[in-house]
Amino acid sequence: MAFKVGLLGVGTVGTGTAQILLNPEGRQPLLQEIEIHRVGVRSLDKPREVQLPPELMTTDLESIVTDPAVDIVVEVLGGLEPARSLILKAITQGKHVVTANKAVISRYGAEIFTAAEEAGVYVLLEAAVGGGIPVIQPLKQSLGVNRIQSVIGIVNGTTNYILTRMQTEGGEFSDILADAQSLGYAEADPTADVDGLDAADKIAILASLAFAGRIKLDDVYCEGIRQVSAADISYAQKLGFVIKLLAFAKREELAATAPPDADLLQVRVHPTLLPKTHPLASINGVYNAILVEGDPIGQVVFSGPGAGSGPTASAVVSDILNIAAVLKTAGESHRLHPLLSCAHQHYCAIAPMSELVTRFYARFLTKDCPGVIGHLGTSFGNHHVSLESIVQTGFRDDLAEIVVVTHDVREGNFRQALDEIRTLEAVDSIPSILRVL
Numbered sequence: 001m002a003f004k005v006g007l008l009g010v011g012t013v014g015t016g017t018a019q020i021l022l023n024p025e026g027r028q029p030l031l032q033e034i035e036i037h038r039v040g041v042r043s044l045d046k047p048r049e050v051q052l053p054p055e056l057m058t059t060d061l062e063s064i065v066t067d068p069a070v071d072i073v074v075e076v077l078g079g080l081e082p083a084r085s086l087i088l089k090a091i092t093q094g095k096h097v098v099t100a101n102k103a104v105i106s107r108y109g110a111e112i113f114t115a116a117e118e119a120g121v122y123v124l125l126e127a128a129v130g131g132g133i134p135v136i137q138p139l140k141q142s143l144g145v146n147r148i149q150s151v152i153g154i155v156n157g158t159t160n161y162i163l164t165r166m167q168t169e170g171g172e173f174s175d176i177l178a179d180a181q182s183l184g185y186a187e188a189d190p191t192a193d194v195d196g197l198d199a200a201d202k203i204a205i206l207a208s209l210a211f212a213g214r215i216k217l218d219d220v221y222c223e224g225i226r227q228v229s230a231a232d233i234s235y236a237q238k239l240g241f242v243i244k245l246l247a248f249a250k251r252e253e254l255a256a257t258a259p260p261d262a263d264l265l266q267v268r269v270h271p272t273l274l275p276k277t278h279p280l281a282s283i284n285g286v287y288n289a290i291l292v293e294g295d296p297i298g299q300v301v302f303s304g305p306g307a308g309s310g311p312t313a314s315a316v317v318s319d320i321l322n323i324a325a326v327l328k329t330a331g332e333s334h335r336l337h338p339l340l341s342c343a344h345q346h347y348c349a350i351a352p353m354s355e356l357v358t359r360f361y362a363r364f365l366t367k368d369c370p371g372v373i374g375h376l377g378t379s380f381g382n383h384h385v386s387l388e389s390i391v392q393t394g395f396r397d398d399l400a401e402i403v404v405v406t407h408d409v410r411e412g413n414f415r416q417a418l419d420e421i422r423t424l425e426a427v428d429s430i431p432s433i434l435r436v437l
């Protein structure tokens, strides 16, 4: 029996997917039983890097998801629509779905997984987080017996590539972004990468799996890398840190003033100063890594290429293979495999950022007058913010530049201190505020 795939999209990921499926030799033997039956694209005239028989190609994507011969629909179109509608249509037609689309899953996961459960089909999404890195299935299966405490990851290849190159060669942000686009790492609209939205989609998905509940994307705090300047990268380096865009999902120890709700999660994305010795600090370029901490396993790090054609296709095809394997062994009348399907019902409660307890790095530009450092210290003290270091690092445009690193502090208190500092006559501006791990 051959399993028939309807492939929606032959861009970066679709091309890699077709290349694996068309060249099964030397891989898992079951791949030889999977064939590409139909292929949907936007333009039939576009030159393609993979040779696909022209009679398989169509621009009528709906005809693929309703084709009775198709067993598995692979959605690698990107964007919200028509991807969401086509996934839902495929499900109601009884097709299994494989998708790399974290934007659709993080927004419409509840609707999609409910429909899939009702229809008795799988929706697998290994490629949606960490590209080629196996992390979704390990969270569902191999780590399923653990109580997860935290998931911390570098989950966006484009921004990690940009930050790494800014750090190593001090290049211009826009030139480096253009390189990331030409390498196929960036989203069609790269603001999703740069502004942290892609990482927010991904951590919402990981949090949902790790903490067995649904996550409202609006609850995920999100800051991108636009505000990270060459000056911050350089100061961070001198202080023993690297700057990474980190995504966090954790049962956070909350400040004493927080509501006594033991199950509050922190789910957030922001650039972070990371000690150079931290396991995620050496993850560079398009590489991603996800550090999972659970009981009783302790810490596990998953790392590998987080974007790009071949690596992402590896994850897509592994999902196709998983479905084919289950269908082959279970036959037509199978029930959904509980370690492959997804059936969360309740929504997780997310703690407000004001209750987060973390260290901060802040850079101030001030008039160069006596007592400024003292005034800053007093304002921080007024709001119970204890400082680890405060140094005048030099001058910028005739203004004194002062860099502060705090001890652990409740974010709400730190923000109040900054509000007071902004009113100080000597303070010109606060160009950077970054959290420190």
Ligand SMILES: NC(=O)C1=CN([C@@H]2O[C@H](COP(=O)(O)OP(=O)(O)OC[C@H]3O[C@@H](n4cnc5c(N)ncnc54)[C@H](OP(=O)(O)O)[C@@H]3O)[C@@H](O)[C@H]2O)C=CC1
Pocket: 008, 009, 010, 011, 012, 013, 014, 040, 041, 042, 043, 044, 046, 059, 061, 075, 076, 077, 078, 079, 081, 082, 100, 101, 102, 103, 127, 128, 131, 184, 185, 186, 187, 188, 306, 307, 308, 309, 312
């Ligand atoms: N690129 C990467 O490294 C990674 C991407 N992903 C995800 O994979 C998905 C695909 O990304 P990627 O391959 O980079 O995207 P591309 O833009 O490279 O490819 C998109 C493909 O879908 C087709 N397509 C898009 N919209 C339509 C439409 N309305 N009708 C018909 N065809 C359409 C395009 O057709 P045509 O070729 O004719 O224009 C193209 O073949 C996204 O969800 C992305 O987030 C996940 C992990 C990594």
Ligand SMILES: N[C@@H](CC=O)C(=O)O
Pocket: 128, 130, 131, 155, 156, 157, 158, 159, 185, 186, 187, 193, 198, 306, 307, 308
């Ligand atoms: N644009 C994304 C692609 C993979 O998900 C990234 O840069 O990580």
Ligand code: NA
Pocket: 126, 127, 128, 129, 130, 131, 132, 133, 134, 135, 136, 315
């Ligand atoms: Na993955």
